[in-house]
Amino acid sequence: MEATATRHFGLAAAAKSTSTAWDLLIAVTARDLRVTYQGTLFSYLWWIARPLAMGFVMYFALSRVLRLDIPNYSVFLLSALFPWFWFSGSVQQSAGVMIANGGLLKKVRFPRLILPLSVVFYNSVQFIFALPVLALFVVVAGIDPAVAWVVGIPLLLALQLLLLVGLGTLLASLSVFFRDLGPLLGVVLLLMFYGSPIIYPLERVPERFKPLVLLNPVAPLLEGWRDLFLKGSLPGTELWPTIVFTAALLVLGLSVFRTLEKYFADAL
Amino acid sequence: MHSDNELMVRLEGVSKRYYLNPKRPWQLRDLVTRPRALLRQLRPREPFWALRDVTLGIRRGEIVGIIGPNGSGKSTLLRILVGISPPTTGTVSICGRFAALLELGAGFHPQATGRENAYLNALFMGLPKSEAKAKVPEIIEFSGLQQFADQPMRTYSSGMYLRLGFSVAVHVQPEILVIDEVLAVGDADFQEKCFEHFARLKESSTTIVLVTHSVGTLKDFADRAILLDHGRVVRDGDPADVADEYVLSRVQASPVARRVFQRALEERGIAATVSTEELDGSNGSGGSTRQ
Numbered sequence: 001m002e003a004t005a006t007r008h009f010g011l012a013a014a015a016k017s018t019s020t021a022w023d024l025l026i027a028v029t030a031r032d033l034r035v036t037y038q039g040t041l042f043s044y045l046w047w048i049a050r051p052l053a054m055g056f057v058m059y060f061a062l063s064r065v066l067r068l069d070i071p072n073y074s075v076f077l078l079s080a081l082f083p084w085f086w087f088s089g090s091v092q093q094s095a096g097v098m099i100a101n102g103g104l105l106k107k108v109r110f111p112r113l114i115l116p117l118s119v120v121f122y123n124s125v126q127f128i129f130a131l132p133v134l135a136l137f138v139v140v141a142g143i144d145p146a147v148a149w150v151v152g153i154p155l156l157l158a159l160q161l162l163l164l165v166g167l168g169t170l171l172a173s174l175s176v177f178f179r180d181l182g183p184l185l186g187v188v189l190l191l192m193f194y195g196s197p198i199i200y201p202l203e204r205v206p207e208r209f210k211p212l213v214l215l216n217p218v219a220p221l222l223e224g225w226r227d228l229f230l231k232g233s234l235p236g237t238e239l240w241p242t243i244v245f246t247a248a249l250l251v252l253g254l255s256v257f258r259t260l261e262k263y264f265a266d267a268l
Numbered sequence: 269m270h271s272d273n274e275l276m277v278r279l280e281g282v283s284k285r286y287y288l289n290p291k292r293p294w295q296l297r298d299l300v301t302r303p304r305a306l307l308r309q310l311r312p313r314e315p316f317w318a319l320r321d322v323t324l325g326i327r328r329g330e331i332v333g334i335i336g337p338n339g340s341g342k343s344t345l346l347r348i349l350v351g352i353s354p355p356t357t358g359t360v361s362i363c364g365r366f367a368a369l370l371e372l373g374a375g376f377h378p379q380a381t382g383r384e385n386a387y388l389n390a391l392f393m394g395l396p397k398s399e400a401k402a403k404v405p406e407i408i409e410f411s412g413l414q415q416f417a418d419q420p421m422r423t424y425s426s427g428m429y430l431r432l433g434f435s436v437a438v439h440v441q442p443e444i445l446v447i448d449e450v451l452a453v454g455d456a457d458f459q460e461k462c463f464e465h466f467a468r469l470k471e472s473s474t475t476i477v478l479v480t481h482s483v484g485t486l487k488d489f490a491d492r493a494i495l496l497d498h499g500r501v502v503r504d505g506d507p508a509d510v511a512d513e514y515v516l517s518r519v520q521a522s523p524v525a526r527r528v529f530q531r532a533l534e535e536r537g538i539a540a541t542v543s544t545e546e547l548d549g550s551n552g553s554g555g556s557t558r559q
Contacts, residue, residue, distance in 0.1 A: 020394055023400075034384075038379065103374055105352075106352065107375070262353075263354075
């Protein structure tokens with residue numbers, strides 16, 4: 001006999017449950033943010049502290065010790081490090097969120113998508129709050145705020161958010177069945193960090209390695225953020241591969257999640 | 269549409285198969301250290317049927333108690349009923365909004381306050397934001413935790429967890445309320461309050477499915493009882509009858525209880541022996557998983 005489970009809900013009920021799911025997503029994200037920084041003196045400044053610390057170390061080592069000659073190297077670093085930490089934090093946490101919430105998944109029926117989405121939202125909110133600090137560093141370095149920011153920031157925010165939703169849902173659903181994913185991602189993210197144009201500019205990569213760096217869809221995104229803050233220029237056609245990749249990843253991630261979600265409770 | 273005979277829950281031929289995990293999951297190093305054991309892993313995993321061919325219907329306004337020994341499939345049944353876990357075979361259909369309390373504190377965040385958790389838990393159970401907000405004061409009051417509502421949940425005792433969890437579940441106004449064995453943690457006062465509330469819910473035609481180990485609860489509050497054993501529905505009917513059968517089967521299953529029961533009979537001058545045959549028969553077929 002074929003196994004089926006029927007739930008009788010009308011169209012109106014479906015619309016209502018979507019808005020309820022949205023409310024739940026917002027509430028879970030808000031709770032996680034509140035709980036993280038509750039009782040800390042510096043609150044979300046702690047999120048900013050990590051890219052800043054990394055930026056400081058890289059600046060010292062590469063600009064002061066090794067005398068790398070790149071103008072405005074501090075802004076150069078930070079404008080790519082902030083979005084990188086947003087990316088890597090979301091990716092790493094997406095692969096752990098289902099296992100961390102195993103009890104909830106086994107005992108409460110709710111839209112499973114809430115969990116990976118709340119991870120992405122949680123990291124996105126912190127990145128958005130960190131943007132004024134980044135802008136401050138840009139201005140202090142003597143670069144004038146550009147009009148392009150008004151268009152460029154929302155554009156790159158939206159693109160990276162969608163990329164993370166696709167990647168987050170994919171990784172979250174696979175992590176339930178493939179426990180090596182967490183440690184594996186640690187290695188992959190480390191390779192990606194040095195393989196992406198974060199501490200070096202893309203144009204200095206030797207011609208024969210360039211395709212390898214550009215294979216990484218995050219590279220054009222990081223370059224986009226950097227050009228926006230450093231030169232005040234909007235991203236151009238070099239962003240297209242990332243847009244296509246994001247669209248594909250969204251479809252793949254959401255459909256894999258939808259397919260696997262009914263087995264989560266039994267596999268955890 | 270809201271007739272009293274309306275079926276709210278229907279399970280037909282529902283079975284659930286799990287696979288037993290191998291004693292030790294294989295790792296890459298086994299290729300070198302235990303190649304033979306690795307080959308053994310390739311054989312199909314050993315299935316375990318947690319539920320076998322369960323067919324039942326629950327009508328609007330019924331209070332159904334589910335009883336059975338540990339491992340008889342009660343929790344699996346609830347999880348399938350609620351839709352957390354899909355059945356391996358068979359069909360499940362549910363009409364209406366339900367709230368489920370399957371585990372104490374499931375969905376509570378220890379660092380968040382009782383009030384925050386009450387709000388969030390109501391959202392988890394499917395209440396829209398505006399309604400959830402409006403219900404929070406009522407939930408807190410019913411739980412009797414006004415004094416501690418703004419303390420983080422990590423400071424709560426298990427009784428307080430239950431009070432808050434139960435309060436949320438009954439205040440989201442479900443049409444079907446599903447509760448796993450959690451009420452036992454509450455003190456007598458709160459348990460009484462819960463059962464009073466069940467009576468009120470029953471008047472408003474709420475359907476209640478309750479797992480319990482307490483024969484008293486079954487007899488006092490259920491309209492109907494279902495006895496599960498080894499994943500099968502053994503009896504489905506009047507709570508008093510089912511409770512008696514359950515107690516008897518437990519007595520037969522336990523040598524200690526059997527001795528106590530035998531002595532009680534002898535003291536009353538009744539000459540009878542409590543049979544062990546049924547038990548031995550069921551043990552042979554169900555227990556051992558060794559190869």
